[in-house]
Amino acid sequence: METEGVRTDRLGVLLDQFDSVREKAQVRLTGLSDEEYRWEPVPGCWSIRRRGEATTPRAFGPGDWLLDQGAPDIPASEYAEVARQAADGMSVVKIADDWSVSVERVEQILGHVGPPEPDESPVTTIAWRLGHLHFCFAGGWEWAFGERRQEPKELVDFTPDAGLAVERFWAVMDRWRESIATVTEEQLDTIGFSQYPYGSDPDEPFIAVLWGANLEFIHHMAEIALLRDLWRARFTGRD
Structure with missing residues (x-):
């Protein structure tokens, strides 16, 4: 159109x-x-x-x-995306695998309360x-x-x-x-x-x-x- x-x-x-x-x-x-x-x-x-x-x-x-390229992590700017992935049914294990981080790191992000601290990006x-x-x-x-x-x-x-x-x-x-x-x-x-x-x-x-x-x-x-x-x-x- x-x-x-x-x-x-x-x-x-x-x-x-x-x-x-x-x-x-x-x-x-x-x-x-x-x-x-x-x-x-x-x-x-x-x-x-x-x-x-x-x-x-x-x-x-x-x-x-x-x-x-540095060590893998999930930047603060992507916390909302991780929460959306989890809400849409993606498992914590799959999220961790996609981001090349530990399951514990994903759980930490999903449990984060309040605005995330700004990234210390290079x-x-x-x-x-x-x-x-x-x-x-x-x-x-x-x-x-x-x-x-x-x-x-x-x-x-x-x-x-x-x-x-x-x-x-x-x-x-x-x-x-x-x-x-x-x-x-x-x-x-x-x-x-x-x-x-x-x-x-x-x-x-x-x-x-x-x-x-x-x-x-x-x-x-x-x-x-x-x-x-x-x-x-x-x-x-x-x-």
Whole structure:
């Protein structure tokens, strides 16, 4: 359905949202230099690092460069999602397995009263944020439209070359966009259409997976845009 050129069907709304974000994001990534791409504005940043030089316990990647990843936990921003999963009938064991945490940790979160304390999340570089998005969408495509067998953490060869990273990223995003444009109404409602092994995708209708993917794209690209603004302003602040 269209209303004066604007799609109002469920898939159309999600596609239009994706396209709008992609258009803005492409502008914001133009001219990204290698130095800016790996800039660490504060000590302790997560980034991409040479194999053997990573400082985080679960850094991953198939090649010479790894994407930082720390010990598994459920961030405070996801407490409400965990509560929703439990209310919808998902077992504590399944929730713990999805988040790679202990059953005790899930029970602790479900028993939490009052607003959660803000997360002490690491600051991440543009290289990390772009690599994270690349990994998520490459894995999402493989486990929804591909052979559903490749380990997502082996799909992206992270690189210190900003131009190459951006080029590879847009290739993955364009493949994702092309595939989701073919999804039928029945597939949108199919639980487990995506079998992505990290998180709750196999337990959700595919339309919820697409909504979550757009959200991931939006919020990480907003963070990248802010980092680019800070990079430009790093030597222009007042004393």
